[in-house]
Amino acid sequence: MSHKKRREIPAYGQAIIETHFHLDYLKDAPAAQILEEARAIGVERFMTISVDPANMTAARDLAEQFDDVWFTAGVHPHEAGSFDNSTADWINQHASHPKLVAIGEIGLDYYYDHCDRTVQRQVFCRQLEMAIEHQLPVVIHTRDADEDSIAILREYAPRMPRKGVIHSFTSGMELAMEGVELGFCLGINGIVTFNKADNVREVVAATPLENLLLETDAPFLTPMPFRGIENAPKYLPFVAEKIAEVKQLTVEQVLQQTRLNAMREFFLHQM
Numbered sequence: 001m002s003h004k005k006r007r008e009i010p011a012y013g014q015a016i017i018e019t020h021f022h023l024d025y026l027k028d029a030p031a032a033q034i035l036e037e038a039r040a041i042g043v044e045r046f047m048t049i050s051v052d053p054a055n056m057t058a059a060r061d062l063a064e065q066f067d068d069v070w071f072t073a074g075v076h077p078h079e080a081g082s083f084d085n086s087t088a089d090w091i092n093q094h095a096s097h098p099k100l101v102a103i104g105e106i107g108l109d110y111y112y113d114h115c116d117r118t119v120q121r122q123v124f125c126r127q128l129e130m131a132i133e134h135q136l137p138v139v140i141h142t143r144d145a146d147e148d149s150i151a152i153l154r155e156y157a158p159r160m161p162r163k164g165v166i167h168s169f170t171s172g173m174e175l176a177m178e179g180v181e182l183g184f185c186l187g188i189n190g191i192v193t194f195n196k197a198d199n200v201r202e203v204v205a206a207t208p209l210e211n212l213l214l215e216t217d218a219p220f221l222t223p224m225p226f227r228g229i230e231n232a233p234k235y236l237p238f239v240a241e242k243i244a245e246v247k248q249l250t251v252e253q254v255l256q257q258t259r260l261n262a263m264r265e266f267f268l269h270q271m
Contacts, residue, residue, distance in 0.1 A: 009041050009237060010241075013042065013252075014251075015044045015255075016043045016236050016240075016255055017044065017046075017047075017214070017263070018214070018216060018233040018236060019047050019167075019215045019262050019265075019266065020047060020187055020216065021048060021232075022218065022219065023046070023059070024048065024058040024062060027230065028219075028232070031062060031066070032066075034234075035233075037232065042255075045068055046233060047070050047266065048071050049072050049104060049105050050072050050073050050105065051074075053086075053087045056073045056090060056091070060094065064099065070267075071100060071101070072100065072105065073095075073100060073104075074102075074139065077109040077114075077115060077120045080115040080116075080119050080120045080123040080124075083126070091103065092130065095133075095134040102131075102136055103128075103130055103134070103136050104127075104167075105140075105141050105167065106124055106127040106138060108121065108124055108141075108148055108152075109142070110145040111143040112143075125152060125156070131164075137160075137162040137163055137165070138164040138165075139164055140153075140166045140184070142166060146172050153178065154182070157183060160183075162265070162268070163185075165185045166185070167215060168215070168217050169188060176203045176206065180207060180211045184211070185213045186211060187213045188200070188204060190216065190221040190235065192242045192243065192246070193223040193224040193238060194227075195224075201242075201246050204246045209253070209257045210257060211261070212243065212257075213261055215239075216235060218230070218231035218233060219231050219232070223235050224238065240254045240255050240258070
């Protein structure tokens with residue numbers, strides 16, 4: 001069987017922040033190796049993202065193990081049915097944890113409908129209230145739920161002292177522009193390199209660079225030319241290259257501004 005020769009992973013000499021991946025889900029190498037390979041190409045900070053009550057503890061433990069890893073706490077719409085008072089208590093108790101940078105991954109997913117939509121909306125709103133209470137940004141997942149996402153964000157965003165990101169953005173232009181207008185960033189990952197992702201590239205072209213963030217969502221959504229293998233933060237330069245191509249900028253400009261964006265959204269106290 002022949003294999004296409006894959007490119008070497010470029011290092012641009014710019015610091016990069018991985019704003020969304022799931023370190024506890026990666027299986028191809030130990031966590032320490034995954035992080036070290038990413039550091040070698042410039043990744044300086046990593047945000048490992050929670051999706052359910054059990055995963056919150058795993059994410060916290062990894063953030064406490066590695067100096068350059070931070071974590072989020074939140075319940076994904078797929079798991080909204082598992083959100084209860086004990087989950088809320090855990091998030092509230094960890095809201096001041098020095099390595100906690102956001103509430104998330106929260107939101108709505110009407111594509112898979114793993115959870116009743118009314119429950120999804122209730123849990124999404126409850127976690128937005130917690131973000132407001134603790135003055136934390138959020139990491140939002142939304143799929144096939146643009147109308148309800150817009151309505152909820154219009155209601156809550158004005159009360160949010162810090163906004164955050166609509167991650168893995170694949171939604172319509174209306175949600176993109178509404179999100180930017182409300183102060184959110186859009187998270188761009190390997191999907192932007194996919195052949196059929198013209199809609200994502202159109203959103204990238206229309207969105208100010210000051211409102212874009214780099215992410216992988218590893219182990220999912222590995223960018224071209226590495227599709228078919230487990231994703232990892234070391235592939236972030238390929239996302240940056242495609243954004244630079246779409247916006248007719250240099251890769252260095254993209255890396256520099258997206259790092260500043262991530263610092264502003266999630267590490268404001270360290271700027």
